[in-house]
Amino acid sequence: MVAHELDLFIIGAGSGGVRAARIASEHGARVAIAEEYRVGGTCAIRGCVPKKLLVYASRFSDDFADAAGYGWTVPTPSFDWSHLIANKDREIARLELAYTTALERAKVQLIAERAVLEDANSVRLLSSDKRVRAGRILIATGAAPALGAHIPGIEHAISSNEAFGLPALPERILIQGGGYIAVEFAGIFAGLGSEVTLVYRGKTILRGFDDDVRAHLTSEMERRGIRIITGHTVSAIEQMAAGYTSRLSDGTSVATDRVMFATGRRPNVKGLGLETVGVRLGKSGGVAVDEYSQTSVGNIYAVGDVTDRVNLTPVAISDGHAFADSVFGGAPRPVDHINVPTAVFSEPEVGVVGLTETQALERLAKVDIYKTTFRPMKATLAGRDTRTFMKLVVDGTSDRVVGAHIVGAEAAEMIQLLAVAVKMGATKADLDATMAVHPTGAEELVTMREKAIGYVRKAAE
Ligand SMILES: Cc1cc2nc3c(=O)[nH]c(=O)nc-3n(C[C@H](O)[C@H](O)[C@H](O)COP(=O)(O)OP(=O)(O)OC[C@H]3O[C@@H](n4cnc5c(N)ncnc54)[C@H](O)[C@@H]3O)c2cc1C
Numbered sequence: 001m002v003a004h005e006l007d008l009f010i011i012g013a014g015s016g017g018v019r020a021a022r023i024a025s026e027h028g029a030r031v032a033i034a035e036e037y038r039v040g041g042t043c044a045i046r047g048c049v050p051k052k053l054l055v056y057a058s059r060f061s062d063d064f065a066d067a068a069g070y071g072w073t074v075p076t077p078s079f080d081w082s083h084l085i086a087n088k089d090r091e092i093a094r095l096e097l098a099y100t101t102a103l104e105r106a107k108v109q110l111i112a113e114r115a116v117l118e119d120a121n122s123v124r125l126l127s128s129d130k131r132v133r134a135g136r137i138l139i140a141t142g143a144a145p146a147l148g149a150h151i152p153g154i155e156h157a158i159s160s161n162e163a164f165g166l167p168a169l170p171e172r173i174l175i176q177g178g179g180y181i182a183v184e185f186a187g188i189f190a191g192l193g194s195e196v197t198l199v200y201r202g203k204t205i206l207r208g209f210d211d212d213v214r215a216h217l218t219s220e221m222e223r224r225g226i227r228i229i230t231g232h233t234v235s236a237i238e239q240m241a242a243g244y245t246s247r248l249s250d251g252t253s254v255a256t257d258r259v260m261f262a263t264g265r266r267p268n269v270k271g272l273g274l275e276t277v278g279v280r281l282g283k284s285g286g287v288a289v290d291e292y293s294q295t296s297v298g299n300i301y302a303v304g305d306v307t308d309r310v311n312l313t314p315v316a317i318s319d320g321h322a323f324a325d326s327v328f329g330g331a332p333r334p335v336d337h338i339n340v341p342t343a344v345f346s347e348p349e350v351g352v353v354g355l356t357e358t359q360a361l362e363r364l365a366k367v368d369i370y371k372t373t374f375r376p377m378k379a380t381l382a383g384r385d386t387r388t389f390m391k392l393v394v395d396g397t398s399d400r401v402v403g404a405h406i407v408g409a410e411a412a413e414m415i416q417l418l419a420v421a422v423k424m425g426a427t428k429a430d431l432d433a434t435m436a437v438h439p440t441g442a443e444e445l446v447t448m449r450e451k452a453i454g455y456v457r458k459a460a461e
Pocket of ligand 1: 012143313314
């Protein structure tokens, strides 16, 4: 048997790679991790964290406006984009250092350069042109923005990567896309004062989410002044003396200072040497893995966005942890991707877990739907025209809550806790038996008495 310098070589120091490195090292493995950009990966550097900081910033405009109804006189507020971005960058640098220190403490060797596979047991470090051999290799290279089919002027479009570092807040911005990143940035820019146009090729934004959630968020966003154009795409972008003109597929055009495309993300597999080594890809272009994150090459594994399973940070972390426990901790365990709660930090927020109404109808014989729409208490004195939406999807046979969907303030915080109940198999009767906390928005989740719809599949009658 060939002796390896390392037990594990990880390509990519993002959410999944860093967790796997630390845990494998704790289990006694000799570990190195390569990072070509910044330690911390997408989430910490140009994803969840900076995004949430910008979301916080964008919400102050509502707070200032709402304060008047509560007796406050607020001088006309002004906003400084450069100040926000500088503070955000400082916080991201702090986080990056914290990740680096954590790796050092865990005795993981950090290599600051691009690595690609050379054969089943070795990687090539491209800058230093060194070859490193390892017993196992973990691919944790994440994903990158995909701008879609080539259109004239595509070079003028920015992605979320650039949106985090724009030199100035655009007065007008067009965002193409209808997924969570597009919707979140629409809320951020609108809250900070930009005029926002969202262009989405589908009929309704947030494909894959419950239809009621999609409709409710659309009307809330429109109520906030965001212009949503559906059923169209940007077919060309032209640079003007000031700003850009985007031509849409219906022949109309929209003039803005910036054009952003949030049209999906592609697993980072290009140039990694996967074909040479025989690592197979799945249908969506991500690295194909089994439930233990093992690829088609026995000693090569992959976790996180590069596998294109559930593309969220906690999932990448959990995949990385399960991999390290399975391979180096003597405790093999498959990753669990059932009932993963998720949030959209739009304005207002979305929090969901489990099945949509449509998915439940496809899978279950009987489905009960409970839903409510109400004006949140804070909006009353504020005079704000907004509604919160909540929906429970219940298996009519077992009474188990199989889906929960919230659109409203603090939806992300609420869904995290409700997800525990759903994961534990809570029934609607369990929610009914739970005492409400009053006055809150969340109390509506345990006080929905009236069934809105009861579906019974013909065969089950
Ligand atoms: C704008 C935005 C907002 C998001 N918001 C949320 C959110 O609110 N909540 C949530 O859960 N998720 C969110 N996500 C998704 C989340 O960021 C990802 O799911 C998560 O980062 C995936 O972790 P990962 O380890 O798979 O990959 P990444 O974190 O992307 O890490 C991969 C790392 O590998 C490096 N790399 C790639 N190729 C090589 C190579 N050949 N050699 C060396 N290094 C390499 C990259 O530079 C990168 O640092 C968001 C993403 C974006 C873009």
